[in-house]
Amino acid sequence: MKITRDEAKRIADLAHLAFDDAALDRMASEMTKILTYIDQLAEVELEANVGQASDCPTPLRDDTIASQPADPARNAPEWDNGYFVVPKVIGE
Amino acid sequence: MSDPRELVGASLRAIAELNPRLNAVLRVNENAPAGTPIAVKDNIVTTDMPTTCGSRILPDFVSPFDATAVARLRASGWSIVAKTNLDEFAMGSSTEHSAFGVTRNPWNLDCVAGGSSGGSAAAVAARMVPAALGSETGGSVRQPAAFCGVVGLKPTYGRVSRNGLVAFASGLDQIGIVTKTVRECADLLGVIAGHDPLDSTSSTEPVGDYAADVDAGVRGLRFGVVREAVEKLDGEVRSNFDAALDVLRAGGATVEDASVPTIGYAIAIYYIVANAEASANLSRFDGVRYGHRSARARTLRELYFQSRGEGFGDEVKRRIMLGTFALSAGYYDSYYGRAQAVRERMRGDFAAAFRRFDYLLTPTTPEAAFRIGAKTGDPLSMYLSDIFTAPANLVGIPAIAVPSGFSRQRLPLSLQIMAPHFGESALFRAAGFFERETGHWREAPPVS
Numbered sequence: 001m002k003i004t005r006d007e008a009k010r011i012a013d014l015a016h017l018a019f020d021d022a023a024l025d026r027m028a029s030e031m032t033k034i035l036t037y038i039d040q041l042a043e044v045e046l047e048a049n050v051g052q053a054s055d056c057p058t059p060l061r062d063d064t065i066a067s068q069p070a071d072p073a074r075n076a077p078e079w080d081n082g083y084f085v086v087p088k089v090i091g092e
Numbered sequence: 093m094s095d096p097r098e099l100v101g102a103s104l105r106a107i108a109e110l111n112p113r114l115n116a117v118l119r120v121n122e123n124a125p126a127g128t129p130i131a132v133k134d135n136i137v138t139t140d141m142p143t144t145c146g147s148r149i150l151p152d153f154v155s156p157f158d159a160t161a162v163a164r165l166r167a168s169g170w171s172i173v174a175k176t177n178l179d180e181f182a183m184g185s186s187t188e189h190s191a192f193g194v195t196r197n198p199w200n201l202d203c204v205a206g207g208s209s210g211g212s213a214a215a216v217a218a219r220m221v222p223a224a225l226g227s228e229t230g231g232s233v234r235q236p237a238a239f240c241g242v243v244g245l246k247p248t249y250g251r252v253s254r255n256g257l258v259a260f261a262s263g264l265d266q267i268g269i270v271t272k273t274v275r276e277c278a279d280l281l282g283v284i285a286g287h288d289p290l291d292s293t294s295s296t297e298p299v300g301d302y303a304a305d306v307d308a309g310v311r312g313l314r315f316g317v318v319r320e321a322v323e324k325l326d327g328e329v330r331s332n333f334d335a336a337l338d339v340l341r342a343g344g345a346t347v348e349d350a351s352v353p354t355i356g357y358a359i360a361i362y363y364i365v366a367n368a369e370a371s372a373n374l375s376r377f378d379g380v381r382y383g384h385r386s387a388r389a390r391t392l393r394e395l396y397f398q399s400r401g402e403g404f405g406d407e408v409k410r411r412i413m414l415g416t417f418a419l420s421a422g423y424y425d426s427y428y429g430r431a432q433a434v435r436e437r438m439r440g441d442f443a444a445a446f447r448r449f450d451y452l453l454t455p456t457t458p459e460a461a462f463r464i465g466a467k468t469g470d471p472l473s474m475y476l477s478d479i480f481t482a483p484a485n486l487v488g489i490p491a492i493a494v495p496s497g498f499s500r501q502r503l504p505l506s507l508q509i510m511a512p513h514f515g516e517s518a519l520f521r522a523a524g525f526f527e528r529e530t531g532h533w534r535e536a537p538p539v540s
Contacts, residue, residue, distance in 0.1 A: 011417050014420060015413055016375070016378070016397055017400050017409055017413070018401030027410065030471055031413060033471075033472055034363065034475075038363060038427070040357065041431060044357060044434045044437065060292065070156035071156060075153050075154065078385070084381055086380055088392075
C-alpha cells in the first residue's frame with residue numbers, strides 16, 4: 001500500500017496532528033513500508049466462522065455514578081471558575 | 093535486612109547509585125513509607141508521584157487516584173519507591189522512544205534494556221528493587237525481561253485490573269510483573285489479580301494460590317514447540333532454546349512439535365489492531381483538560397493540532413497515523429476488519445494446539461539485546477522484536493519469560509512459556525522447574 005503525501009495529509013487532519021512538510025514526507029514513506037509488510041494479511045484464507053463473538057462474557061455494571069469526582073482544576077492547562085478555558089470557538 | 097524501613101532505604105540508595113548510568117527510573121519517592129520496595133512503570137497512575145507516560149504531553153500530571161493494582165500493593169505492605177522509564181505511551185521495544193532518554197541494559201551499557209517496560213526490567217535486574225510492575229500490549233514486559241535476564245509475566249487478559257493503567261490498546265493491554273525469581277512473581281500476581289468493578293474487562297475468575305505448584309516439577313507434562321516460530325532460527329538463540337528443551341525432557345516432560353500456522357502474521361495483525369485502538373485512546377490528549385497545551389495556538393483547531401504535534405514524539409505520531417488510516421473510510425474492511433479476522437483464526441490455532449499440549453514454547457525474543465540506535469531508523473525492524481511475544485496478547489493467554497542463559501557476548505537469553513487462559517499456576521510450575529534446574533537468576537549483571 002503506497003501512501004502519498006496527500007494521503008498522509010488527509011490522515012494527519014483526521015488524527016489532529018500537525019506536521020511540517022519534511023515530516024509529512026517522512027511519515028508517508030514509513031507508513032508505505034509498514035503497510036506493505038501488513039499487506040501479507042491479504043494472503044490468509046479465511047473460513048466462514050470468522051467474526052464469531054468471544055466465548056468470554058463481558059461483565060456489565062449498573063450505569064450509576066460511583067466514583068468520587070476528582071479535582072479537574074489541578075491538572076487543567078487553563079481553568080476559570082469551574083470551566084476549562086479554550087480559545088473562542090464561535091465566530092473564530 | 094528484613095526491617096521494612098531499611099528495605100526502602102536500601103532501595104533508594106541503590107537507585108541513587110546506579111540510575112545515573114542506567115536511566116531506569118524517572119522519579120523516586122524519597123518519603124516512601126516502610127514496606128517491601130517496588131517500582132511501577134510510569135504509565136500506571138499514582139497519587140504521590142506524577143505519571144508522565146514517558147511523554148512531553150504529560151509533563152506534570154498527578155493522578156487524583158491510585159491505579160487498582162497500586163492500591164492493592166499498598167494495602168498488602170508494598171511501598172512504591174519509584175516510577176520507571178518506558179517508551180512513550182508504552183509504544184516501543186527498546187525504551188529509546190522515551191521523551192526522557194534511553195534506559196541502558198545493566199549487562200552492557202551500550203545495549204538497550206528492551207521495551208516498553210525497559211525501566212522496570214533494568215531496575216529489577218540491577219537490584220534497585222526486588223520487583224516492578226510493567227504493562228504489556230505486545231510483549232512489553234516479557235521482551236525487556238528477556239533482554240535484562242529477569243522473569244517477566246504477562247497475565248491472562250482480564251486477570252489484573254487495568255483501572256489506572258493509561259490506555260494504549262484496551263483490547264490487548266494488561267499489567268505485568270517483573271521479578272528476579274518465579275516464586276516472587278507468583279506471590280505478587282496473587283496480590284494484584286482479581287476482579288475490579290472499575291474495570292469491566294477484569295475477570296471474575298477466582299484468584300488462585302499461584303505459588304502452590306512452583307516446586308511440583310514437570311513430570312508427565314506436555315510441551316509443544318511452535319514449529320512455525322522456531323524453524324527459521326539459527327545460531328546461539330536456537331542452540332540455547334534446544335538446550336532448554338533438554339532440561340524439560342530431563343525433568344520427565346514430553347516435548348514435541350506443535351503447529352500454530354498463523355503465528356507468523358502476529359506482527360502484521362498487531363500493528364493494525366493496537367494502533368487502531370491507540371488512535372482512539374490517545375485522542376483524549378488534546379491540550380484542553382490536562383497535559384501540554386501549545387502556547388502558539390490562537391484557535392481551538394490550532395490548539396488541538398499544535399498541542400498534539402508538540403507533545404507527542406515521532407513513534408506515537410506514527411502509530412496514531414497508522415491506526416487512523418486503518419479505521420478510515422475505504423480502508424476499514426481491508427485493514428482493521430481483515431486483521432481482526434486473522435486474529436480470530438490465530439485464536440483457533442492456539443486453541444487447537446492447547447488440546448494436544450499443556451504448554452507452548454518459543455524463545456522470548458529472536459535475538460539478545462541489540463545495541464542502542466541499531467533499529468531506531470527502521471521502525472519495522474524494531475516491531476519485529478516482538479514477533480514471539482505479540483501472539484499471546486492477540487489471543488489473550490498468559491505467558492512468562494524466564495532466563496535461559498547467555499549469548500557469547502554475555503547478554504541474557506530467555507525461554508517463553510505460554511499456557512491456556514487463566515493457566516498462570518501451571519505457568520509458574522513449569523517456569524519454577526526450569527529456573528531451579530538452570531539457576532540463571534543467581535547471576536547479577538555488572539551494573540548492580
